[in-house]
Amino acid sequence: MLSPAAAAAAAIRAAAGSPSAVRGAHARLLKEGLVHHSPAPAILVSAYAKSSLLPDALHLFDETPRRDLYLYSSLLAAVSHSVSPALAIPILRRMLSADTLRPDHFVLASIASVSARLRSLRLGRQLHAHFVASPYSGDDVVKSSLVDMYCKCGVPDDARKVFDSICAKNSVVWTALVSGYASNGRSDEALQLFGSIPGRGLFSWTALISGLVKAGESVSGVELFVEMRRDGVRIDDAFVLSVVISGAADLAAFVLGRQLHGSAMRLGFLSSMIVGNALVDMYSKCSDIHSAREVFEGIALRDIITWTTMVVGEAQHGRAEEALALFDRMVLAGVKPNEVTFVGMIYACSHAGLVQKGRQLFDSMKQDYDINPGLQHYTCYLDLLSRSGHLLEAEELIATMPYEPDEATWGALLSACKKYNDAEMCIRVADNLLELRPKDSSTYILLSNVYAVNGKWDSVAKVRKCMTGLEIRKDPGYSWIEVGREFHLFHAGEVPHDVREEIMGFLDEMVLEMRKRGYVPDTSSVMHDLEENEKEHHLFLHSERLAVAFGLIKSPPGSVIRVVKNLRLCVDCHTVLKLISEIVQRKIIVRDHSRFHHFEGGKCSCSEFW
DNA sequence: TTAGGGTTAG
Numbered sequence: 001m002l003s004p005a006a007a008a009a010a011a012i013r014a015a016a017g018s019p020s021a022v023r024g025a026h027a028r029l030l031k032e033g034l035v036h037h038s039p040a041p042a043i044l045v046s047a048y049a050k051s052s053l054l055p056d057a058l059h060l061f062d063e064t065p066r067r068d069l070y071l072y073s074s075l076l077a078a079v080s081h082s083v084s085p086a087l088a089i090p091i092l093r094r095m096l097s098a099d100t101l102r103p104d105h106f107v108l109a110s111i112a113s114v115s116a117r118l119r120s121l122r123l124g125r126q127l128h129a130h131f132v133a134s135p136y137s138g139d140d141v142v143k144s145s146l147v148d149m150y151c152k153c154g155v156p157d158d159a160r161k162v163f164d165s166i167c168a169k170n171s172v173v174w175t176a177l178v179s180g181y182a183s184n185g186r187s188d189e190a191l192q193l194f195g196s197i198p199g200r201g202l203f204s205w206t207a208l209i210s211g212l213v214k215a216g217e218s219v220s221g222v223e224l225f226v227e228m229r230r231d232g233v234r235i236d237d238a239f240v241l242s243v244v245i246s247g248a249a250d251l252a253a254f255v256l257g258r259q260l261h262g263s264a265m266r267l268g269f270l271s272s273m274i275v276g277n278a279l280v281d282m283y284s285k286c287s288d289i290h291s292a293r294e295v296f297e298g299i300a301l302r303d304i305i306t307w308t309t310m311v312v313g314e315a316q317h318g319r320a321e322e323a324l325a326l327f328d329r330m331v332l333a334g335v336k337p338n339e340v341t342f343v344g345m346i347y348a349c350s351h352a353g354l355v356q357k358g359r360q361l362f363d364s365m366k367q368d369y370d371i372n373p374g375l376q377h378y379t380c381y382l383d384l385l386s387r388s389g390h391l392l393e394a395e396e397l398i399a400t401m402p403y404e405p406d407e408a409t410w411g412a413l414l415s416a417c418k419k420y421n422d423a424e425m426c427i428r429v430a431d432n433l434l435e436l437r438p439k440d441s442s443t444y445i446l447l448s449n450v451y452a453v454n455g456k457w458d459s460v461a462k463v464r465k466c467m468t469g470l471e472i473r474k475d476p477g478y479s480w481i482e483v484g485r486e487f488h489l490f491h492a493g494e495v496p497h498d499v500r501e502e503i504m505g506f507l508d509e510m511v512l513e514m515r516k517r518g519y520v521p522d523t524s525s526v527m528h529d530l531e532e533n534e535k536e537h538h539l540f541l542h543s544e545r546l547a548v549a550f551g552l553i554k555s556p557p558g559s560v561i562r563v564v565k566n567l568r569l570c571v572d573c574h575t576v577l578k579l580i581s582e583i584v585q586r587k588i589i590v591r592d593h594s595r596f597h598h599f600e601g602g603k604c605s606c607s608e609f610w
Numbered sequence: 611t612t613a614g615g616g617t618t619a620g
Contacts, residue, residue, distance in 0.1 A: 001613080008611090039611085040612070043611085046611070048619045057612050070611070073611060073612070074611060076612090077611065077612060080612095090614055095613080104612090106612045107612085108612080109611095109613060110611095110613095111611040111613085112612095113613075121614095139612090140613085141612055141613050142612075142613080143613085144613040144614075145612075145613045145614095147613085147614090148613065170613090170614095172613055172614045173613075173614070174614085175615065176613075176614045176615095177614090178614090179614070179615065202615080203614060203615050204614085205614080206613085206614095206615040206616080207614070207615045208615090208617075209615090210615060210616070211615090237615090237616090238616075238617095239615055239616045239617095240616085241616095242616050243615080243616065243617085243618050245617085246616090248616070272616095272617095274617045275616095276617085277616090277617040277618075278616085278617050279617095280617090280618090281617070281618070303617090304618080305617055305618050306617085306618085307618090308619085309617075309618045310618090311618085312618060312619065338618085339619085340618050340619050340620095341618085341619095343619050343620080344617095344618080344619070347619085358617080368618065376619075376620060379620090380619095408620080481614065485619095520611065550614095566619040594620095604611080
């Protein structure tokens with residue numbers, strides 16, 4: 001026979017997950033007068049949290065007269081998994097000062113999780129010091145959460161030290177460290193460690209593949225997924241699929257992406273929201289915005305990520321009207337936009353010249369949704385103002401905003417004042433930018449061009465010196481295209497031998513046709529001390545042109561050409577691709593560093609906003 | 611009661 005308290009605990013645990021059942025259990029405890037008897041409040045707090053009712057859990061916590069360690073650790077665990085892990089800090093303070101309790105191993109593990117979620121190495125190290133000096137310093141679960149914390153905070157070497165101190169290592173801690181190495185760009189160590197895991201399961205594979213994709217090594221991620229399938233690992237949940245689909249998105253691997261869509265269907269994960277979200281993003285990044293929309297419309301339950309992914313997709317494809325309409329639908333559906341949604345929305349307005357609408361959205365962030373605009377929002381908003389010619393207002397914004405402008409902020413203003421030929425402001429902004437010592441080579445090129453156009457040759461020399469001193473070279477440009485089932489990668493200035501004649505012949509023919517239409521090369525993006533005709537030759541061999549030429553030669557007549565470039569399209573290539581789309585009457589879509597350009601009939605979807 | 615793998619921007 002169970003005691004009344006034990007019976008109550010069992011009833012609450014059974015109710016966890018269902019809000020109404022947990023509330024019912026709470027009401028019964030109130031009636032029976034058991035609600036303040038430990039461990040009932042602690043178990044109720046966990047049950048509320050598991051039913052997505054954190055506010056109820058916090059309320060109950062405040063109402064409980066005697067708060068013991070059990071109650072604190074339940075609440076801290078709940079908060080550490082919630083959307084606002086930072087809430088743990090005041091709770092911890094209250095525990096230490098108001099209730100003078102010393103943290104036990106449960107509390108320590110939760111605080112390590114909180115530090116990991118907040119990416120706060122300072123808090124994590126403080127916690128580690130407390131742990132070492134505590135009576136729980138041998139606890140392996142706390143050590144595991146410290147391993148995860150150090151990985152998430154970007155110091156896998158510190159994680160390794162804790163890992164090595166664990167006597168009986170289980171799959172949880174192996175997985176944490178593999179994920180940590182991979183996502184911090186240490187793929188060799190991740191693979192080596194992965195190879196030594198006893199009994200690798202789906203979790204470890206997912207951690208490894210996900211880490212590689214996160215670190216930008218999507219090719220290895222996809223290869224490992226193939227190996228995982230060959231190994232016969234059963235796909236019991238949707239996580240690994242969502243990860244590998246996002247790898248395909250990153251690579252713009254359209255054929256692979258469609259295959260994965262098929263696999264998701266066969267394996268029965270098409271109704272999974274995370275898979276649906278990843279598919280929307282994949283189609284959008286593979287430049288097929290219509291399929292992205294089709295998948296989106298088919299998703300029955302949409303969360304904020306579903307909506308935001310679609311909004312951002314429409315924005316990057318330059319479809320501002322669609323993005324705006326989606327935003328209204330989202331709000332009507334009762335989904336609250338987050339900070340990423342607003343980045344997408346302001347971006348959409350910026351790239352369509354919708355100044356009033358963008359202004360309204362920027363103001364609405366704080367007023368209607370209680371979201372404090374971050375530096376990115378200010379930069380997006382400044383981009384909107386300056387692109388549309390409101391240069392002074394944009395400069396004023398930099399002076400009054402509550403953040404220090406960074407490279408991107410000044411860069412946005414610089415390209416706008418260059419566009420509107422405001423020489424004075426150009427120099428002012430360029431000087432500010434040079435002070436910052438940008439890391440991106442394209443910024444230096446922009447700077448140098450601005451100084452050159454304004455005859456400030458001493459500053460041009462200074463920029464060059466800076467670049468040499470910091471060993472910054474122009475990032476090598478490359479583009480790729482998927483033809484049939486194969487990828488073809490093109491580097492600027494390098495034409496593969498086997499197709500050299502065809503490509504050069506095709507491009508020569510295009511130049512002749514283009515010149516008839518008034519084309520004059522714009523060599524301002526070439527930063528070499530070269531003669532004009534040599535500069536033109538450089539442009540002629542830009543990677544995106546080689547890839548597009550290859551696609552037009554090798555793909556079926558009438559098919560859409562989809563190319564991805566690692567950098568931003570240069571001004572001249574933009575003009576050339578518009579002309580080529582008109583001459584050959586084909587649709588060409590280029591995904592560059594920041595957006596999509598749909599070239600058709602001599603026009604680009606970006607309407608020169610890029 | 612505590613620890614690991616997931617989808618959106620830059």
